[in-house]
Amino acid sequence: MTPPMIELRGVSRRFEKTLDFAGRLAKRLGAPVREEVVHAVDGVDLSVHKGEVVGLVGESGCGKSTLGRMVAGIMPASDGQIFREGVEVNTLQGAEAKRVKLRTQMIFQDPYASLNPRLRVADIVGEAPLYHGLTDAAGQAAYVDNQMRRAGLDPAFKRRYPHQFSGGQRQRIGIARALAVQPDFLVCDEAVAALDVSIQAQVLNLFMELRAELNLTYLFISHDLSVVEHLSDRVVIMYLGRVVEEAPVAEVFARANHPYTQSLLAAVPRIEARKKAFTVVQGEIPSPLNPPPGCHFHPRCPFAMPRCSVERPVLREIAPRHRSACHLNDAA
Amino acid sequence: MSAAAEPVTPEPVAPRVETPLRRFISQFMESRIAVGALVVFTIIVLLAVFAPWITPQNPYDLFQLDIMDGRMEPGTVGGAGFTYWLGTDDQGRDMLSGIIYGLRISLIVGAGSAFIAGIIGASLGMLAAYAGGKTDTVIMRLVDLQLSFPTILAALMILAFLGKGISNVVIALVIVEWAYYARTVRGSALVERRREYVEAAQCLALPTWRIIFVHLLPNCLPPLIVIGTIQVARAIALEATLSFLGLGVPITEPSLGLLIANGYEYMLSGKYWISFYPGIALLITIVSINLVGDHLRDVLNPRLQK
Amino acid sequence: QREAGHMIMAVGAPVTSIDPHYHQLSPNNAVSDAIFDKLVNTDAQARQIPGLAVSWTAVAPTVWEFKLRPNVTFQNGNAFTAEDVVFTIERLPNVPNSPSSYAAYARPILRMEIVDPLTIRFHTREPYPLLPLDMTNVRILDKETSEGASTDDFNSLKVAFGTGPYRPTAYRNGDRIEFARNPTYWGPAPAFDRVTYRMITNDASRLASLLSGDVDSIDQVPTTDVARLRADPRVTLAEIVGLRLVFLGLDQLRTANESSPFITDNDGKPLGRNPLQDVRVRRALSIAIDRKAIVDRIMEGAATPAGQFLPPGTYSHVPDVTAPAYDPDGAKRLLAEAGYPNGFRIQLNGPNDRYINDSRIIQAIGQMWTRIGIRTAVEAQTWATFVGRAGRAEYSAFLIGWGSNPDGSHPLRNIMATVDRERGRGASNRGHYSNPQVDSLLDQALGELDEGKREQIEINAQRIVAQDVGIIPLHIQTNIWATRQGYIHEPRADELTRPQDVRPAPAR
Amino acid sequence: MTLYLIRRLFQALLVMLAMSLIVFIGVYGIGDPVEILISPDADQAERARAVAALGLDLPLWQQYGVFLVRALQGDLGRSFVYNVPALQLILQRMPATLELAVGATVLAIVVGLPLGLYAGLKPDSIGGRSIMAGSILGFSLPSFWVGLMLIMVFAVQLGWLPSTGRGTTVEILGSRWSFLTRDGLAHMIMPAMNLALFKISLVIRLTRAGVREAMLMDYVKFARAKGLTNSRVIFVHVFKNILIPVVTVTGLEFGSTIAFSVVTESIFAWPGMGKLIIDSINVLDRPVIVAYLMMIVFMFIIINLVVDLTYTILDPRVRLESKAI
Amino acid sequence: MNTLEVQGLRTHFHTRAGVVKAVDDVSFSIAKGQVLGLVGESGSGKTVTGFSLIGLVDPPGRIVEGSIKFQGRELVGMPEEEMRQLRGNRIAMVFQDPMMTLNPVLRIDTQMIETVQAHDNSSREVARQRSRDALGMVGIPSPDERLMSYPHQFSGGMRQRVAIAIALLHRPDLIIADEPTTALDVTIQGQILAEVQKLAATTGTSLLWITHDLSVVAGLADDIAVMYAGRIVEQGDVGEVLDAPLHPYTSGLLGSVPSRNARGVPLRQIPGMTPSLLSLPKGCTFRARCFQAGEDCLQEPPMDEALPGRFVRCVRPLRATVPTA
Numbered sequence A: 001m002t003p004p005m006i007e008l009r010g011v012s013r014r015f016e017k018t019l020d021f022a023g024r025l026a027k028r029l030g031a032p033v034r035e036e037v038v039h040a041v042d043g044v045d046l047s048v049h050k051g052e053v054v055g056l057v058g059e060s061g062c063g064k065s066t067l068g069r070m071v072a073g074i075m076p077a078s079d080g081q082i083f084r085e086g087v088e089v090n091t092l093q094g095a096e097a098k099r100v101k102l103r104t105q106m107i108f109q110d111p112y113a114s115l116n117p118r119l120r121v122a123d124i125v126g127e128a129p130l131y132h133g134l135t136d137a138a139g140q141a142a143y144v145d146n147q148m149r150r151a152g153l154d155p156a157f158k159r160r161y162p163h164q165f166s167g168g169q170r171q172r173i174g175i176a177r178a179l180a181v182q183p184d185f186l187v188c189d190e191a192v193a194a195l196d197v198s199i200q201a202q203v204l205n206l207f208m209e210l211r212a213e214l215n216l217t218y219l220f221i222s223h224d225l226s227v228v229e230h231l232s233d234r235v236v237i238m239y240l241g242r243v244v245e246e247a248p249v250a251e252v253f254a255r256a257n258h259p260y261t262q263s264l265l266a267a268v269p270r271i272e273a274r275k276k277a278f279t280v281v282q283g284e285i286p287s288p289l290n291p292p293p294g295c296h297f298h299p300r301c302p303f304a305m306p307r308c309s310v311e312r313p314v315l316r317e318i319a320p321r322h323r324s325a326c327h328l329n330d331a332a
Numbered sequence B: 001m002s003a004a005a006e007p008v009t010p011e012p013v014a015p016r017v018e019t020p021l022r023r024f025i026s027q028f029m030e031s032r033i034a035v036g037a038l039v040v041f042t043i044i045v046l047l048a049v050f051a052p053w054i055t056p057q058n059p060y061d062l063f064q065l066d067i068m069d070g071r072m073e074p075g076t077v078g079g080a081g082f083t084y085w086l087g088t089d090d091q092g093r094d095m096l097s098g099i100i101y102g103l104r105i106s107l108i109v110g111a112g113s114a115f116i117a118g119i120i121g122a123s124l125g126m127l128a129a130y131a132g133g134k135t136d137t138v139i140m141r142l143v144d145l146q147l148s149f150p151t152i153l154a155a156l157m158i159l160a161f162l163g164k165g166i167s168n169v170v171i172a173l174v175i176v177e178w179a180y181y182a183r184t185v186r187g188s189a190l191v192e193r194r195r196e197y198v199e200a201a202q203c204l205a206l207p208t209w210r211i212i213f214v215h216l217l218p219n220c221l222p223p224l225i226v227i228g229t230i231q232v233a234r235a236i237a238l239e240a241t242l243s244f245l246g247l248g249v250p251i252t253e254p255s256l257g258l259l260i261a262n263g264y265e266y267m268l269s270g271k272y273w274i275s276f277y278p279g280i281a282l283l284i285t286i287v288s289i290n291l292v293g294d295h296l297r298d299v300l301n302p303r304l305q306k
Numbered sequence C: 001q002r003e004a005g006h007m008i009m010a011v012g013a014p015v016t017s018i019d020p021h022y023h024q025l026s027p028n029n030a031v032s033d034a035i036f037d038k039l040v041n042t043d044a045q046a047r048q049i050p051g052l053a054v055s056w057t058a059v060a061p062t063v064w065e066f067k068l069r070p071n072v073t074f075q076n077g078n079a080f081t082a083e084d085v086v087f088t089i090e091r092l093p094n095v096p097n098s099p100s101s102y103a104a105y106a107r108p109i110l111r112m113e114i115v116d117p118l119t120i121r122f123h124t125r126e127p128y129p130l131l132p133l134d135m136t137n138v139r140i141l142d143k144e145t146s147e148g149a150s151t152d153d154f155n156s157l158k159v160a161f162g163t164g165p166y167r168p169t170a171y172r173n174g175d176r177i178e179f180a181r182n183p184t185y186w187g188p189a190p191a192f193d194r195v196t197y198r199m200i201t202n203d204a205s206r207l208a209s210l211l212s213g214d215v216d217s218i219d220q221v222p223t224t225d226v227a228r229l230r231a232d233p234r235v236t237l238a239e240i241v242g243l244r245l246v247f248l249g250l251d252q253l254r255t256a257n258e259s260s261p262f263i264t265d266n267d268g269k270p271l272g273r274n275p276l277q278d279v280r281v282r283r284a285l286s287i288a289i290d291r292k293a294i295v296d297r298i299m300e301g302a303a304t305p306a307g308q309f310l311p312p313g314t315y316s317h318v319p320d321v322t323a324p325a326y327d328p329d330g331a332k333r334l335l336a337e338a339g340y341p342n343g344f345r346i347q348l349n350g351p352n353d354r355y356i357n358d359s360r361i362i363q364a365i366g367q368m369w370t371r372i373g374i375r376t377a378v379e380a381q382t383w384a385t386f387v388g389r390a391g392r393a394e395y396s397a398f399l400i401g402w403g404s405n406p407d408g409s410h411p412l413r414n415i416m417a418t419v420d421r422e423r424g425r426g427a428s429n430r431g432h433y434s435n436p437q438v439d440s441l442l443d444q445a446l447g448e449l450d451e452g453k454r455e456q457i458e459i460n461a462q463r464i465v466a467q468d469v470g471i472i473p474l475h476i477q478t479n480i481w482a483t484r485q486g487y488i489h490e491p492r493a494d495e496l497t498r499p500q501d502v503r504p505a506p507a508r
Numbered sequence D: 001m002t003l004y005l006i007r008r009l010f011q012a013l014l015v016m017l018a019m020s021l022i023v024f025i026g027v028y029g030i031g032d033p034v035e036i037l038i039s040p041d042a043d044q045a046e047r048a049r050a051v052a053a054l055g056l057d058l059p060l061w062q063q064y065g066v067f068l069v070r071a072l073q074g075d076l077g078r079s080f081v082y083n084v085p086a087l088q089l090i091l092q093r094m095p096a097t098l099e100l101a102v103g104a105t106v107l108a109i110v111v112g113l114p115l116g117l118y119a120g121l122k123p124d125s126i127g128g129r130s131i132m133a134g135s136i137l138g139f140s141l142p143s144f145w146v147g148l149m150l151i152m153v154f155a156v157q158l159g160w161l162p163s164t165g166r167g168t169t170v171e172i173l174g175s176r177w178s179f180l181t182r183d184g185l186a187h188m189i190m191p192a193m194n195l196a197l198f199k200i201s202l203v204i205r206l207t208r209a210g211v212r213e214a215m216l217m218d219y220v221k222f223a224r225a226k227g228l229t230n231s232r233v234i235f236v237h238v239f240k241n242i243l244i245p246v247v248t249v250t251g252l253e254f255g256s257t258i259a260f261s262v263v264t265e266s267i268f269a270w271p272g273m274g275k276l277i278i279d280s281i282n283v284l285d286r287p288v289i290v291a292y293l294m295m296i297v298f299m300f301i302i303i304n305l306v307v308d309l310t311y312t313i314l315d316p317r318v319r320l321e322s323k324a325i
Numbered sequence E: 001m002n003t004l005e006v007q008g009l010r011t012h013f014h015t016r017a018g019v020v021k022a023v024d025d026v027s028f029s030i031a032k033g034q035v036l037g038l039v040g041e042s043g044s045g046k047t048v049t050g051f052s053l054i055g056l057v058d059p060p061g062r063i064v065e066g067s068i069k070f071q072g073r074e075l076v077g078m079p080e081e082e083m084r085q086l087r088g089n090r091i092a093m094v095f096q097d098p099m100m101t102l103n104p105v106l107r108i109d110t111q112m113i114e115t116v117q118a119h120d121n122s123s124r125e126v127a128r129q130r131s132r133d134a135l136g137m138v139g140i141p142s143p144d145e146r147l148m149s150y151p152h153q154f155s156g157g158m159r160q161r162v163a164i165a166i167a168l169l170h171r172p173d174l175i176i177a178d179e180p181t182t183a184l185d186v187t188i189q190g191q192i193l194a195e196v197q198k199l200a201a202t203t204g205t206s207l208l209w210i211t212h213d214l215s216v217v218a219g220l221a222d223d224i225a226v227m228y229a230g231r232i233v234e235q236g237d238v239g240e241v242l243d244a245p246l247h248p249y250t251s252g253l254l255g256s257v258p259s260r261n262a263r264g265v266p267l268r269q270i271p272g273m274t275p276s277l278l279s280l281p282k283g284c285t286f287r288a289r290c291f292q293a294g295e296d297c298l299q300e301p302p303m304d305e306a307l308p309g310r311f312v313r314c315v316r317p318l319r320a321t322v323p324t325a
């Protein structure tokens, strides 16, 4: 089997606030200061195969964006290894590293913040290809036109500035910008979350078309289960920095294993359900600053056992291509 | 079917291509006061630039001065044959020429110091924001140190140390002002840095310098421009105060502040014009700059934008 | 309004201490003069008059005898005797931290001899004619109270008891001193029960205070306002020709073949020689100055053009040396003779916060020199910066002033004598003028006890200096005080602003 | 809190150290204090004696070393000019400056806040616009000029107010204060006004900007949606939020007010620290300059501390530790 | 009598760029105890409608026409003071962003007690008691402690509950909820929706639930009103509208929802985008994006009762089209 497009092995990302001299002194004097560590991503194994669309779902702050950034190579991992088609990314140097980096591109959530307001569309889309020699100064205009057309934008508007476009169009500009460096892997971080349903549908369709047309691979990050369900082949569910469940999309929606996944699915309002009684996951999402010990979900879990608060459950295969991290599976 | 294949036409938001600059200009033009102030300020700058061709006298050339023409009232005809429309000072210096040349000095000092301080401050601020860590700490501690020290005292000490002279005044003002720029730029750079377009640029493997100067810096400019204008006005006023305190530009090349300080002693003796007209000129200059800066602040502040 | 018998006066220069031996400074001396007395006092024209000594004679070449005034008591009631004089002279060199002490006045004295409680003899090392003059600077303290007293004790008024007309009742640093009448004063009774002595350094503010009636008398009236004030019936001006000569120092340290630091040729290149060593150039620079114009236009009449240190009527004034006449053509001729037909460039330096109109004067001189072909740049600095550099002889030409004692030996010794560290000569000779003839005349004068002969020697020496144009004298300042209607101020040549000089105006 | 205090302390020490070193080098570079202080007719021997008496004959680094050692023992040296411990001199002069600065600050707030509030609530009204235009004037007028104009008009021409000085003072706890007597207050009005002018403008602008921003906030709209009266919305909800920047800036500005009193004090012959420092710089009275600067830095630290503490009271979101200064 | 009766409401913003017709001829009614879901895309005028109801449209906006009858009383043109007494009392509102709606510098108890006291003269104690009860009602544990906290000590979901508790303080007859769960996570949204459902069932309060999320409305509302470009284009019983939309826009909207479509198959999308409210095309505003638009759509379509209880603003309503499901 060919190596996966991207593979993460035990990848972690910590954000630390270390103490300076004054802080250490204060600590010695007994002041309640401490080094703060956020385990944004905590030992994640994940692989995405060529041509696959993997949906990454989880609630706010669970580390989805951080994971996406590491995959896209704009943030280094604190621990673990990231392989790109079997090659560890960190070992690459110079031009090769740059080439690999370009092959993964990211589409961002905020259509307003993700475009430099002071550049024209032509520059936003055309800057990187020119810089990386994918086109020359003479061919740049045509190149940009092509990219824009492919993202569903009229090239006539390339001399405009981002603020003159609507949200959906901006998202298309972002897509054109990413596609312009000819990637084969796109990380979409909440790429449609800020869009209205009707516009969201346009962009989702564009994604699907591009996938077919360019044989793209996606890591599709979203908190909207219905979007993920619609688009993905496989779903990965994160909770507080850890992957708790991973399975093909139908499997997840039909036979969710992890209690968190189950609650999540239950909490999502569905258009088919009229006047339904909303069910409730108890409790708040804990702070990643001091996550609960053991299984992160145990304080909110209806099935929590004593073991859950001490031991971290491992992600285990419970059915073919279906992995889950829950102690309940051991009991069964 | 394929909606993506047929390009979506953007709706005609504006009839013509609206650049940020044009939008900015049209918004700026909305305030009549600010436009008026800008016009006044432009006239002042032109006066200052073309001073040698406009003024009847070169007030810096001792040869053209005659103390026998000293302290003449406005409108007197002097020994050199032309009329002193705004009178003369104690050295027989034509006040009108003196004021126009003084404007020149004041503007050079104000704009020069703001410009240099802006460049230094902006570079350090960008560096602090982008490099972070120790660099950031060191630069910001320096900024704190500078800001925790009263401007006028610092300038006073520096000038006492460096001695008089236009360039020394500029140096002193740069030393006391760079920190404002550094802090402002760092603040906005930190905000801008977190925006996704910077991540996008990183993702596109663009080099760091390019991200800083092409992507980050232009977006940090608006607050910089605003404090720049305000600081020009402040620098002019500060220079005037320093000259008043006896430190500042050389006496033979008086700035507006020095002219005022000189004439100040004549206020009680009824020879108001020696101090009054330079005072008015200083006032108009600073007010017009401040008005422009003030409106710039409104126009460039995204939070107040409708 | 304030109560009767309370007068408020404002001075421009701050007093730094009440200790009369801490800091030689005019404002301090003025205040000390209200509280203390000297053996020899000076009148308004700076002539010596009896103070706590009623008479003094040189009983031998090296012995001065002073007869003390009887029945004088200090403000604390103690009687004044020769013991107090001895104590005072001995204290002079022993005031700690003094930045400018009075020790010099004790130095010529070898020992003191109390003949009786009201007679004291000073034995000097060498014949010393200036001892009475020195004694005009030494304020006598009460031995009992002041023994071991520090400057702090004076400032807190714990020991500030003199024999003078006013007694300090409060001292607020940098702000004011309050005085009360000394009822036991031996001289003419002080005019006011209470005097407030305020320090208002800003000229315009001080004048404004007078005009608004907040104070009754001010000193250092800005010349800019003199003309208007003369016409103002609410205000009386008191003017007197002072003892302070404002002059230009010229670099004579660099030899004829060295470049002077701020002189260049017309293209800005070093000249390779020092034109100021040529007396013709110095004279040219001097007669190129229109002193009358400066006095009229810049000083607004509040000065007298001068050619020497002392004004007419003072001891050792040279009668035949007058202010050099303005003669630009003559100046050009002299320059051409000296080999500078096209002049040269020079920078004229000066302070901007020290003498009346100092920076204006140098600008005006700049104009005048430029007219004879010497292109002059003018730079004014604060005194703090200026005086240090002038002292290191860094300037080529500079404006400075000198407030003389009324005795030609004083400026001669400090300014015109060849610089000599050992003998303490030429300490303020910043231009490094040097003429052996002048030096030897000065030596003679300082050993000559006969007043008449001494005056002649000093006149001769000063005449030589004038011929040499060792310095360029400009003018002697006029000291001006202003009072509100109802008060008069007796003006003093020595610039001191003393409470006892203000009196109610005689009813008209 | 401990951490915060430690940070502040370090910063203070560092600044003081840097400051004193700079002053030493600076004064050394400008000139020789003895040249200025000594009587002109002192001879060379007397000059040498004075130099030694003031300890200026040592090499600079030794002078600095001596200073540091003494400073650690709380002795900042004696003024060359006044022969008084420099610190004591400054403490003597401080009340005058303090009351002036406080007076100016109070004036600024009393005048500035209401005007700013009005201008912020009615930004487009004639009144609001005139207030803003006026505030630009306050920013622009050089304070020395205004000072003299005030004296000319109110003391000389109209005779309403005393021209200069402090007037009658009352002694409390060893320092003298003017604000407790009628006469003293009358003397304070003009200098305080002169000093306050800039701050009034500042407060107006801050308040106006704050109000305009706060009025757009959801919580203001929500407060109105709760049915609160307009006055409660403005004076509780908006006001408390704009107080934060106003307090911060006026607090921090308090330091520069003290510094700017240099100008005001010399015009109004106000015997405070500002006048002292100008005089001291003029005569290179190094111990006073150093002590003054140390005092200023110290005061800044205190002010910062107070501002930060006020901040935590006004804005519960702020924790001292997280403010990394 | 319906709790709320809105007839021909028009709210326009007169801006520099022109007149923004944010709400243009909107009519609907809510019966007692009923939940009306108001859905529409961003900028379609939902929020402005909500603010119009409680009289809090900011300038330059103004209700230019129409009538709002609340329990029979006309709100349009009602004096401000009377309106204020209704706000927060009989009509309450909950905003979209829980992070912004509570004043960050005031304690929760202050913000609650002032609401109580704004409408009756209860003592502080009584007001506090009622606040405590309200917090309990929305499921906030240990309300006593929570009352003493500041908003920043709460998570987003908690804050939104506090906001809801504030809305409930006076047991209003109408609550306008403007996307109160949009900013929250799914599980937290679930909690809030459950609470609201429970409350609606027990208190008999009428509810106007504004959202862009059709699924939420589907689960919560009795009736639904679909807004497009400032107008309501379709209105009726939730089930009927969602199952058999009459307006092409509603239909398109439903088609755009991913879960309504087969996985992996392209979504049925509406081409183009929402027109600017500044320059609305004449006639049917949806015309440009409508797949079946014709000449007759150039005429302004009236709001018709196409089926009993089903209102639609379209000249060519869809009839038998059954949505793909």
Ligand SMILES: Nc1ncnc2c1ncn2[C@@H]1O[C@H](COP(=O)(O)OP(=O)(O)OP(=O)(O)O)[C@@H](O)[C@H]1O
Residues within 6 Å of the ligand: A015, A038, A039, A040, A058, A059, A060, A061, A062, A063, A064, A065, A066, A067, A223, A288
């Ligand atoms: N640069 C950073 N410094 C410190 N902490 C960070 C940083 N970036 C992210 N975090 C923290 O890491 C955790 C995960 O953040 P991340 O942005 O990956 O979450 P997310 O799942 O994308 O959330 P959302 O759905 O809100 O976008 C959060 O608690 C966040 O506060």
Ligand SMILES: Nc1ncnc2c1ncn2[C@@H]1O[C@H](COP(=O)(O)OP(=O)(O)OP(=O)(O)O)[C@@H](O)[C@H]1O
Residues within 6 Å of the ligand: E013, E015, E020, E021, E022, E040, E041, E042, E043, E044, E045, E046, E047, E048, E049, E058, E059, E060, E061, E212, E277
């Ligand atoms: N203060 C204002 N000035 C000018 N136009 C405004 C103002 N407030 C709202 N609008 C305009 O009114 C229209 C409707 O806005 P509204 O906030 O009601 O939309 P919405 O349906 O609530 O959208 P969202 O889902 O984004 O909250 C928008 O086009 C908006 O631009």
Ligand SMILES: [Mg+2]
Residues within 6 Å of the ligand: A064, A065, A066, A189, A190
């Ligand atoms: Mg994210």
Ligand SMILES: [Mg+2]
Residues within 6 Å of the ligand: E046, E047, E048, E178, E179
């Ligand atoms: Mg809305």
Ligand code: NI
Residues within 6 Å of the ligand: E012, E019, E064
């Ligand atoms: Ni209208």
